Amino acid sequence: MKLRPGWISAALGLMTVCALPATGAAQAQPLYVSINGTAQAPIGWTSFCVENPRDCAARRRVPRDIVLARRAWRDLNRLNRWVNEKIHPITDYEHWGVVEKWSYPDDGYGDCEDYVLLKRRLLMQAGWPREALLITVVRDKKDEGHAVLTVKTDRGEFILDNQVEEILPWIETGYRFVKRQSQSDPNVWVTLGDTRPAIATATSQ
Numbered sequence: 001m002k003l004r005p006g007w008i009s010a011a012l013g014l015m016t017v018c019a020l021p022a023t024g025a026a027q028a029q030p031l032y033v034s035i036n037g038t039a040q041a042p043i044g045w046t047s048f049c050v051e052n053p054r055d056c057a058a059r060r061r062v063p064r065d066i067v068l069a070r071r072a073w074r075d076l077n078r079l080n081r082w083v084n085e086k087i088h089p090i091t092d093y094e095h096w097g098v099v100e101k102w103s104y105p106d107d108g109y110g111d112c113e114d115y116v117l118l119k120r121r122l123l124m125q126a127g128w129p130r131e132a133l134l135i136t137v138v139r140d141k142k143d144e145g146h147a148v149l150t151v152k153t154d155r156g157e158f159i160l161d162n163q164v165e166e167i168l169p170w171i172e173t174g175y176r177f178v179k180r181q182s183q184s185d186p187n188v189w190v191t192l193g194d195t196r197p198a199i200a201t202a203t204s205q
Contacts, residue, residue, distance in 0.1 A: 020073050021155055021169065029171045031156030034193035039179040041189045042137060044102035044113055049187070051103075055121075056187060063183035064131040068153040075126070076151065080160045080167055083119050089162065113147040115162035120149055136180035138173070139198045148173075150180055174199035 049056035066072060090109045092101045104121065105114040113135075120133045132152045140146040140163075149160040150170065157170045170177060177194040181187075 020068065020070055021158070029169065031169070032152075033157060033170055033177050036191040036193045039189040039191040041187065042102075044100050045135065045189075047100075048102040048117070058130065058186050060185045061131055061183075063152075064129045066128065066132045066151060066153040068155045072153075076123075076158075076160075077167055079122055079126075080119065081165065083115060083122070084162055084165065087115055087118065087162070112162055116147050116149045116160070119160050123151075130186065131183045134181045134183065135186075136192075137178045138175035139178060141174050141198050143176075143198050146175065148175070152183065 086108065087105045088109050090111065092098055092111055095101075095109055095111070096103075102113045102117060103110070104117055110118070116135050120135065123133055124130055134150040134152065136148050136150045136159075138146050138148060146163070151158045151160065151167075158167050159170050159173050159175075160167060161173070164173070176196055176198045177192040179189050179191050182190050
């Protein structure tokens with residue numbers, strides 16, 4: 001399947017009803033993960049930038065969060081679901097014959113990083129600020145490396161994940177957050193202050 005320029009309108013045109021996430025005193029969990037310092041960029045991102053220099057050329061900007069109005073939340077859910085349904089999971093070794101390769105899944109196939117890259121690109125093309133769309137490395141429920149997209153908003157940080165249909169607050173994913181892109185510069189990565197172990201489930205043990 002070759003994706004076409006109409007993906008944005010198609011993604012945002014899907015019908016779904018999504019209530020805004022709850023906020024306020026009743027929500028005792030932390031809305032934002034803490035940042036500890038700088039980190040080394042993943043080799044997959046570095047190689048991706050060599051092959052896609054235009055997508056990585058960026059000036060430093062002031063950090064900026066999304067105002068998560070009802071329409072933005074609805075559109076975010078539509079796009080996340082659309083990408084998860086359209087792209088078929090495949091490992092880099094099966095796809096490219098290498099252990100690690102970040103790329104846009106333009107042929108309709110990809111692994112977790114490729115889902116993230118596509119969601120980030122579509123949101124940016126739809127006018128969402130790059131500073132609020134952060135590629136993030138986590139340890140999943142099997143304690144394996146995994147990539148998700150963090151969307152920073154005035155209501156907290158929400159995670160777009162190819163393994164989970166629902167968009168969740170970062171603290172509810174069961175993942176341990178390791179590092180992600182800086183808001184001011186996508187080529188600078190920061191360590192995240194999440195020392196919790198990944199939460200194992202009965203199906204992942």
